[in-house]
Structure formats: C-alpha cells, structure tokens
Amino acid sequence: MKRISKTTIGRNLGAILGAATLGSAILLSGCSDSETSDLLGSSTTDTALAAEVSGLTTFTIEDLPAELELTSEQQTALEAAIVELESARAEMKAQFEANHPGGRRGRGGPGQGGPGAGGHRGGAPGGMIPDEGFVPPMMTFLSTAADILSRDQFVILAEYLAENRPERPERGDRPDGGKIGERFGRHLADELGLSDEQIEAFQTVVSSYREQFRDLREAVRDDEMSASEALSQALTLAGSMKTELAAILTAEQLATFQELKATRMAEGIERRLENLDERMTQRAEFVAAVLDMDDAQSAQTLSIFQNTVSQRTEILTGLQDGSIDPEVAAFRLLVIEKDAWESVYAILTSEQQESWDALKELLPVPHGRF
Known part of the structure; x- marks a missing residue:
C-alpha cells in the first residue's frame, strides 16, 4: 500500500468529512441554534457524519481477528492507536454529555452521540457544522492503521470494524421529538411572534416533514432509492411543506423565518466555498494513496472530483x-457525491474495489452500491 504521512491522511479525511457533512447538515436546516435545528429535522447527532464513523463498540487489540497475522511491531503500534482512539472517544462522549444534559443520542447507539460536542465551531450553537479541520477519532485511527498495515491487513481490519458497528435501528425507532415544542417556544416563537395555536400547528407540520425527509435519506442509504429519485421527491416535499407553512404563518412571519434560515446558514456556506478546489484535490490524493492507484488512475480521480467543483459552488451559492431550498440542496449534493464515487469506482481494479468496499462503510461517503 502506498504510504503517506498520518498528518496528510488525517487532513484529507477531514476534507472528505467536511464536504459530506455539509450535505447532511443543510438537510432541513439553516438555523444554527439547537432549538431551531431540532425543529427542522437536524440535530447535532444527525447532521455530523462523524457520528456514523465513530459508532463502534469498544474494542482492544485482543478483539481483532487472528487472520490479521500482525508482526510484533505492528501489534505494538496498532495497540497504541487503539488506546488513543478509545481515549479520544471517551473525551468526546464526556464533552457531548456535558453540553447535552438530557443525554439525547443519535441513531447509532453507543459511541454515536458525541461528535457535535467537540471540534465544532463555537459560533454554531448545537454544533451544526464541524470545523474544517475536525477529524473524528475513528478517522484518525483509520489513517494511523493505513500506515501500519499492508493492503490485505487493512481490508481485514476495515471489514471487522464495519461488521462490529452497532446495528442501525429500524426506521421509526428514532429519538422522540417531544421536546421540540419546548425548545421552539423558548426561542423561535419569540422571534416570529407566534401564537400558541401557530406553534402547535408549525410543530406538527415540521415534525411530519422532518420524518419524510429523513426517510428519503435512509432509503438512499439502504439502496431502496437512487439519489436522483430522492432529489425528485425532496423537491415535491419542499414545495408541499412551504405551502403548509404559508397557511400557518402570516406573510411577514414566513418571510422572517426564511430570512433567519438564510442568515444563520451563510457563515458555514462561505467557509465551504473557500478553497473548494484544494479540498477536492486533497480528497483525490487520499483515495489515490489508500487504494495505491497508479499515475493514470490518480489523474482520473483528481479530474472526477475537480469536475464537481462548479456544481457544488452552484448549490452553495x-x-x-x-x-435553492436547504431542504433540497442536501439531495442535490448527494446526487453529485454518488455520481463522483461511482465514477471513481469504475476505474478501480478488482483488488482496489475490494479495499474500497471494506473502507467505504467507515467513511462519510454516500452509502449504496457503486
């Protein structure tokens, strides 16, 4: 396996995370405070894809499969990396619990509740969008392991980690939205000047659409729907939601609500528009290094990701x-992501595809068949 430094791999993983997280973070979002984020269907644990890659039960070097056939040197290095991983995740969990006294968790079980607490910009209450340099503990561990292991060993490790992640709950088995009304009443209702009747009606509509948008996202994840099909349905849902909200809010309240969404999203979007070319280059470099691509493949991969820059810029602007509605933008980005990764997968050898099939379950790239 081609070797690059742990620092470089970590930075490149962060670039992948930053691009993918935005697509999920803007889904039914736009307001950076936790009250409004919950209302609109995005919570810290839902929007940070770091939760998806950190959601592994605790493990030790003894738990790893014997077929890794580690040398004594590899075992020592990997054991140290595991200790570092568990320490970092424990710290992240403590930070999350301190910032979220209610202990509300994400969808993935133990280990998936914490990424929003640390490593996110302080200007975004609720941790809606991670800092560009934020790399979750599991990602750091993977980058270290890539330096320690051979290609075959890395595939074995990735498969073990993927197989031992907590089971995803069934759809509908999600955190209860019962506290939405309380949070809503403390903040957004005051800004919009809503009556109690409007608050109740607004909550009912948004809770319903939050679930429908989440179902679309999970249908793509579970290979039940293509990203393009989800985008089409998202456009319809967004229009219906607007119509229902317009029937609840006055014209002035609706305009204020849309303005709040746009204003509170602006800073995060501006940060993601900066150095977009560089981040796509870092992504291509990471994939080329981990999959040991030859020069021709590396050049093709770089071209594939660079060709998405104009599309991403169009959505963000x-x-x-x-x-572009935030309720739709996430699915437009998902289409771009899926198309790009499918194009990369098509140029891989069978061995490289095996490596990527094992690795992709642990990275914040679109789920589904390539």
Whole structure:
C-alpha cells in the first residue's frame, strides 16, 4: 500500500468529512441554534457524519481477528492507536454529555452521540457544522492503521470494524421529538411572534416533514432509492411543506423565518466555498494513496472530483442567495457525491474495489452500491 504521512491522511479525511457533512447538515436546516435545528429535522447527532464513523463498540487489540497475522511491531503500534482512539472517544462522549444534559443520542447507539460536542465551531450553537479541520477519532485511527498495515491487513481490519458497528435501528425507532415544542417556544416563537395555536400547528407540520425527509435519506442509504429519485421527491416535499407553512404563518412571519434560515446558514456556506478546489484535490490524493492507484488512475480521480467543483459552488451559492431550498440542496449534493464515487469506482481494479468496499462503510461517503 502506498504510504503517506498520518498528518496528510488525517487532513484529507477531514476534507472528505467536511464536504459530506455539509450535505447532511443543510438537510432541513439553516438555523444554527439547537432549538431551531431540532425543529427542522437536524440535530447535532444527525447532521455530523462523524457520528456514523465513530459508532463502534469498544474494542482492544485482543478483539481483532487472528487472520490479521500482525508482526510484533505492528501489534505494538496498532495497540497504541487503539488506546488513543478509545481515549479520544471517551473525551468526546464526556464533552457531548456535558453540553447535552438530557443525554439525547443519535441513531447509532453507543459511541454515536458525541461528535457535535467537540471540534465544532463555537459560533454554531448545537454544533451544526464541524470545523474544517475536525477529524473524528475513528478517522484518525483509520489513517494511523493505513500506515501500519499492508493492503490485505487493512481490508481485514476495515471489514471487522464495519461488521462490529452497532446495528442501525429500524426506521421509526428514532429519538422522540417531544421536546421540540419546548425548545421552539423558548426561542423561535419569540422571534416570529407566534401564537400558541401557530406553534402547535408549525410543530406538527415540521415534525411530519422532518420524518419524510429523513426517510428519503435512509432509503438512499439502504439502496431502496437512487439519489436522483430522492432529489425528485425532496423537491415535491419542499414545495408541499412551504405551502403548509404559508397557511400557518402570516406573510411577514414566513418571510422572517426564511430570512433567519438564510442568515444563520451563510457563515458555514462561505467557509465551504473557500478553497473548494484544494479540498477536492486533497480528497483525490487520499483515495489515490489508500487504494495505491497508479499515475493514470490518480489523474482520473483528481479530474472526477475537480469536475464537481462548479456544481457544488452552484448549490452553495444558491443556498446563500435563497434560490435553492436547504431542504433540497442536501439531495442535490448527494446526487453529485454518488455520481463522483461511482465514477471513481469504475476505474478501480478488482483488488482496489475490494479495499474500497471494506473502507467505504467507515467513511462519510454516500452509502449504496457503486
């Protein structure tokens, strides 16, 4: 396996995380405070894809499969990396619990509740979007392991980690949204000047659409629907939601609500528009290194990701000027992501595809068949 430094791999993993997280973070979001984020269907644990890659039960070097056939040197290095992983995750969990006294968790079980607490920009209450440099503990561990192990050993490790992640709950087995009304009443209702009747009606509509958008996202994840099909349905849902909200809010309240969403999203989007070319280059470099691509493959991979820059820029600037709804933008980004990764997968050898099939379950890339 081609070797690059742990620092470089960590930075490149962070670039992948940053690009993928935005697509999930803007889904039914736009307001950076935790009250409004919950209302709109995005919570810290839902939107940070770091939760998806950190959601592994605790393990030790003794738990790893014997077929790894580690040398004594590899075992020592990997054991140290595992200790570092568990320490970092324990710290992240403590930070999350301190910032979220109610202990509300994400969907993935133990280990998936904490990424929003640490490593996120302080200007975004609720941790809606991670800092660009934030790399979750599991990602750091994977980058270290890539330096320690051979390609075959890395595949074995990745498969073990994927197989031992907590089971995803059935759809509908999600955190209860019962506290939404309380949070809503403390903040957003005051800003919009809503009556009690409006608050109740607004909560009912948003809770319903939050679940429908989440179902679309999970249908793509579970290979039940293509990203393009989900985008089409998201456009329909967004229009219906707007119509229902317009029937509840006055024209002035609706305009204020849309303005709040746009204003509170602006900073995060601006940060993601910066150095977009560089982040796509880092992504291509990471994939090329981990999969030991030859020069031709590396050049093709770079071209594939660079060719998405204009599309990403169009979506992000559309979010800034209000021409693209945040409820739809996430699915447009998902289509771009899926198409790009499918194009990369097509140029891989069978061995490289095996490596990527094992690794992709632990990275924040779109789920589904390539």
